[in-house]
Structure formats: C-alpha cells, structure tokens
Amino acid sequence: MKAIQVIVVVIICLNSSLLINGLIHHLKIRDDTRGSFFIENFGFEANGILSMNNSNIQIKGGSKNPRDYSIGFIIKRTQTNNNRFIEDNTEECLFNKKLQPFEEVIFITDWDEPWFKTYTIRPDATGFYNIYFISCEKEPLEISFDLELEMYNPGPNYLSIGNTVLPTLYALFSVLYFIVIIIWIYIYLLPKKKTNQDEVPNINPKFQSKQQVFAIHYFMTVAILLKLGAVFFHSIEMHYLKANGHAGGWEVIYIIFSIMKGIMFFVVIALIGTGWAFIKPYLSELDRKIIMIVIPLQIIANIALVIVEETAPGSIGWFTWQSIFRIVDIVCCIAVIAPIYYSVKHLKEASQTDGKVAFNVKKLQLFQQFYLIVISFIYLTRIVVYILETTLTFRWTWFSVFISEAATFSFFICTGYLFRPVFNNPYLKLEDPEDMFINNESNNYNNEEENDLVISEGKIVKSNNDQIEDHV
Numbered sequence: 001m002k003a004i005q006v007i008v009v010v011i012i013c014l015n016s017s018l019l020i021n022g023l024i025h026h027l028k029i030r031d032d033t034r035g036s037f038f039i040e041n042f043g044f045e046a047n048g049i050l051s052m053n054n055s056n057i058q059i060k061g062g063s064k065n066p067r068d069y070s071i072g073f074i075i076k077r078t079q080t081n082n083n084r085f086i087e088d089n090t091e092e093c094l095f096n097k098k099l100q101p102f103e104e105v106i107f108i109t110d111w112d113e114p115w116f117k118t119y120t121i122r123p124d125a126t127g128f129y130n131i132y133f134i135s136c137e138k139e140p141l142e143i144s145f146d147l148e149l150e151m152y153n154p155g156p157n158y159l160s161i162g163n164t165v166l167p168t169l170y171a172l173f174s175v176l177y178f179i180v181i182i183i184w185i186y187i188y189l190l191p192k193k194k195t196n197q198d199e200v201p202n203i204n205p206k207f208q209s210k211q212q213v214f215a216i217h218y219f220m221t222v223a224i225l226l227k228l229g230a231v232f233f234h235s236i237e238m239h240y241l242k243a244n245g246h247a248g249g250w251e252v253i254y255i256i257f258s259i260m261k262g263i264m265f266f267v268v269i270a271l272i273g274t275g276w277a278f279i280k281p282y283l284s285e286l287d288r289k290i291i292m293i294v295i296p297l298q299i300i301a302n303i304a305l306v307i308v309e310e311t312a313p314g315s316i317g318w319f320t321w322q323s324i325f326r327i328v329d330i331v332c333c334i335a336v337i338a339p340i341y342y343s344v345k346h347l348k349e350a351s352q353t354d355g356k357v358a359f360n361v362k363k364l365q366l367f368q369q370f371y372l373i374v375i376s377f378i379y380l381t382r383i384v385v386y387i388l389e390t391t392l393t394f395r396w397t398w399f400s401v402f403i404s405e406a407a408t409f410s411f412f413i414c415t416g417y418l419f420r421p422v423f424n425n426p427y428l429k430l431e432d433p434e435d436m437f438i439n440n441e442s443n444n445y446n447n448e449e450e451n452d453l454v455i456s457e458g459k460i461v462k463s464n465n466d467q468i469e470d471h472v
Contacts, residue, residue, distance in 0.1 A: 024149070024158070024246060025040060025148065025149040025312050025314075026146070027039065027148075027149065027312050027314050027315065029145050029146075029316070030144045032142070032144070032316060033143075034316070036094065036132065036133060036135055037314060038083045038085075038086065038132055038313050038314065039132060039149070039312065039313065039314030040130075040131050040313055041130040041160075042160050043127070043161040043162045043397065044121040044128075044129055044151070044160075045121070045154070045395075046121060046126055046154075047121060048121040048126075048151070048152065048153040049119070049120060049121075049152055049156075050121070050129060050149075050150075050151050051116070051150045051151075052117050052131075052147065053115075053116045054114060054116075054145060054146070054147050055114030055145070055146050056144065056145055056146045057108055057111045057143075058111065058144045059141050059143050059144075060141075060142035066111045069135075069137060070093065070107075071107075071133075071135045072106050072107040072134055073105070073131060073133055074095070074103070074105050074132045075119075075131055075132075076099075076129070077102050077125065077127050077128065078130060079127050079128065079393050080390065082390065083130050083313075085132060086132060093134075094132075094134045104119075126394070127394050128160075128394045129151075131314075152245065156245075158245035159238070159241060159242045160397065161394060162393075162395050162396055163401075166398055167236075167238040168235075169398060169401060170231045170232070170234045170235030173409060174228055174231045174232035177227055177412075180224065180412065180416075181221070181225060184224065188213065188217065189217065189421075212421040213421040216268070216272060217419075217421050219271065220268055220415070220419075223261070223265050224416075226261035227261050229257040229261070230257040233250060233253045233254040234254050236254075237250040237251050251310060258305070258306070259306070263295060263298045266294050266336055267291060267294060267295065269336040269415075270294050270336045270339055272415070272419060273336060273337075273370070274287040274339040287339060290335055290336075290338060293335050294336065297331055300324065300328050301324075301325055301328040304321045304324045304325035304328065305325050308321055308322045308325055330382070333382070336374070340367065340370060340371045340374060344364065344367045347364040348364060369418060373418075374411075377408070381407050381408065385403055388403060
C-alpha cells in the first residue's frame with residue numbers, strides 16, 4: 001500500500017508542476033547553481049518553427065546590472081542526438097567557441113524586459129537544434145528565469161521529425177499484443193473439454209486437465225495485459241503530442257500502466273527464474289530476498305523513468321534522475337539474472353547425480369535457452385538501443401524505439417512459448433508419464449511382495465511381523 005501511495009503522489013506532483021506540455025515547454029528555473037546546462041533539443045525539417053520567450057530573469061545577490069555577467073543561450077545544430085557540447089568544452093567560455101552556420105548566441109542584456117525570438121528553419125539547415133543555457137562566470141550564480149519554448153514542424157507537427165511515426169508504431173505494437181493475449185488465453189488458459197484420445201494413459205485426468213496452468217501463467221497474462229495498456233496509451237499520448245503539443249491528460253494513464261508493467265515484468269522474470277509454481281510450490285529465502293529487492297527498485301526505476309520522459313532535460317535534477325534510472329535498471333537486470341543462473345547450476349548438478357539424467361537435461365536446456373534470451377533482451381534494450389539513440393541521424397530516431405519494442409515483443413513471445421502450459425513441456429512436467437507408470441507398477445508389486453512368505457535358510461519369514469517358524 002505504501003508503494004502505491006508513493007506512486008500516486010509522484011504522479012500528482014509531476015502532473016501539476018513538472019510535466020512538460022509535449023514540445024511546448026514552460027520551464028521554470030529557480031535559484032539554479034548549475035552554471036551551464038542543456039535545456040532541450042528537437043529535430044526540425046524545412047520550415048519548422050523554433051520560438052523562445054524568456055522572462056523573469058533574476059540573480060540572487062551580486063550586481064543589478066546584467067551587463068556585468070556573461071550569461072545567455074546558445075543554439076547548436078547537430079545531425080545526431082548529441083548534446084555534449086558543454087561536457088566536451090570545459091576549458092574555455094562557450095561564448096568564445098566558433099559557431100557553425102545557422103547556430104546562434106543570445107546574450108541576456110536586460111533583466112526587466114522579457115525577450116522573444118522566432119526562427120524558421122531553412123531547407124539547408126535541417127537537423128537537431130540543441131538549446132543550452134550558458135554561464136561563463138567563475139563563481140556559481142543563483143539564477144532564476146522562465147523560458148517558454150515552442151517547437152514544431154510544418155502541419156503543425158509537434159513531434160521531432162524522427163519521432164513522427166511513433167504514434168503509429170506504438171499503435172501497431174498494441175494490436176500485436178492484443179492478438180497475442182487473445183491467442184494465449186484461448187489456447188492455454190481457457191478450460192477445454194478433453195476426449196479419451198487426448199488423455200495421457202495412466203495419468204489422473206484431474207492432474208492432466210487442471211495442473212498444467214499454474215499461478216505464474218496468470219502473472220504472465222497480467223504482464224502482457226499491462227504491456228498492452230502501456231503501449232496503447234502511449235500511442236494515444238504521442239498522437240495528442242503530435243497534433244496539439246500537449247498530451248491532454250493521457251500521460252497520467254500511460255504513467256500508471258508503465259509503472260505497473262515495469263514492476264510486473266521483472267517480478268515475472270524473477271519468478272520464472274526461481275522455478276516457483278513449476279518446479280517447487282514455494283520460494284526459498286534467497287528467492288524472497290530477490291523479489292523484495294526487485295519490487296522497490298523497479299518502483300524507483302519507473303519513477304525515475306517517468307521524470308526523465310515527461311520533463312524537460314533543463315529541469316533541475318533531470319540528469320540525476322536519468323543516472324538513477326540507468327543504475328537501478330542495471331541492478332534489476334542483474335537481480336533477475338541471478339535466480340536463472342542458480343537454477344541452471346542446480347539442474348547441471350542434478351543431471352549428474354540423480355537417476356533422471358535425460359529428464360533433467362531437458363530442463364537444463366530449457367533454462368539455458370531462457371538465460372540466453374534474457375541476456376540478449378537486456379543487451380538489445382539497454383546497450384544497442386542506447387548506441388542507436390546517440391548515433392542515428394535526426395530522421396531515424398524512431399528506429400531505436402522500434403528495436404526496443406520489437407525486442408520486448410519477441411521476449412514475450414519466446415518466454416511464453418518456452419513456458420507455455422502444455423503437458424509435454426519439460427519445465428512443467430514433474431515426472432515422465434512412463435516413469436510414473438513404472439513406479440506405480442513397482443510400488444504395487446512391492447506391496448504384494450510384502451504379504452508373501454519368503455523362504456530363507458530353512459525358515460519361513462513373514463514380512464509383516466517378526467514371527468519365525470521352523471520349516472520342517
């Protein structure tokens with residue numbers, strides 16, 4: 001309950017004060033001591049519009065004359081999503097850097113009068129436009145100002161040119177998830193009337209029809225439903241952003257689904273990795289610790305992700321939250337890999353010690369496949385996607401989103417297929433039917449043998465008591 005209360009409070013606070021209206025920013029900086037910092041970027045095509053309105057400029061203490069300070073804004077143009085202009089030039093005042101064509105410096109020379117500038121992007125000047133606030137003062141200043149940014153492409157299209165297809169892309173994936181969840185529920189979860197031909201011999205029909213679907217399968221279903229809701233409402237949010245420059249309140253619904261999806265997703269991976277409900281009906285002390293680590297970390301990671309996605313980079317603490325998200329996300333990934341690794345190790349040992357070598361080898365192969373799938377998923381969505389985000393040109397930024405969503409969709413499909421609730425799945429099969437039949441016959445034979453008389457060394461011995469009679 002406390003976790004839910006924290007999420008609700010964060011959503012309310014973000015919605016009321018920090019959330020940006022799409023690419024119409026109302027950035028309020030108060031007593032900021034960062035000096036120089038990145039504010040925002042946007043991918044423009046020909047005839048796009050960039051407008052800036054700066055007001056309420058104040059510096060706490062110091063001179064009242066703005067000309068005594070070297071502060072202002074720089075607009076830089078790049079072809080890729082590279083906003084490291086400040087980090088790459090720390091040895092000199094950035095106002096002294098030679099700018100390329102179509103780039104501009106705006107000095108703040110008047111604190112009393114707000115200023116307004118509008119730029120129209122020429123056909124030969126398309127690309128990413130990065131806006132920075134620059135201070136060349138040696139001592140940190142406590143500066144405050146309001147900045148309104150409005151950026152859009154012809155249409156008007158308030159999405160960066162490389163993100164124009166994202167509403168359609170998210171809608172397409174929501175349709176795919178809808179089809180998958182219908183197939184999953186119909187084929188595997190809905191009860192079916194079995195004929196005599198469908199029943200496996202020597203197996204209790206109750207065991208055959210009911211024990212294949214475990215609690216974890218319903219958790220997997222919930223995870224897919226939450227992912228479906230997240231991508232669907234994200235497509236609606238992006239559609240409103242594209243058309244109006246603001247999400248119209250849909251970002252709140254998307255945030256709720258996104259947070260719940262993130263928590264359920266990692267919990268399901270951890271539960272599958274531990275073998276809970278399939279191999280064992282309980283969680284060990286280590287398993288419980290992993291789950292209790294993953295859940296709060298995912299709450300923190302998703303709150304950080306919400307702030308990163310829904311606020312302007314120029315907001316105070318944005319880069320801190322971005323770092324928190326990346327670190328916590330990596331910790332969560334390591335946490336869910338750990339139980340899979342231990343399950344693989346346990347199955348390797350079991351396949352070499354007990355009598356069911358072939359049976360345990362099948363489970364071992366299944367867990368090894370799942371381990372490789374999880375590693376591949378993490379590599380694609382955390383490393384490859386990050387590389388694509390920083391290297392793709394401004395018209396192709398949508399491709400990194402496509403790779404991330406395609407990898408996630410493929411992960412759901414592969415995991416669902418490997419651990420689907422069918423009788424011949426080695427992960428779900430507690431014992432081979434032939435072995436069960438042989439064991440039952442052996443037990444029956446042993447029970448009958450106990451009642452028989454055994455002749456040994458001239459004596460008749462009854463196994464059900466200690467009576468010994470001389471054999472004449």
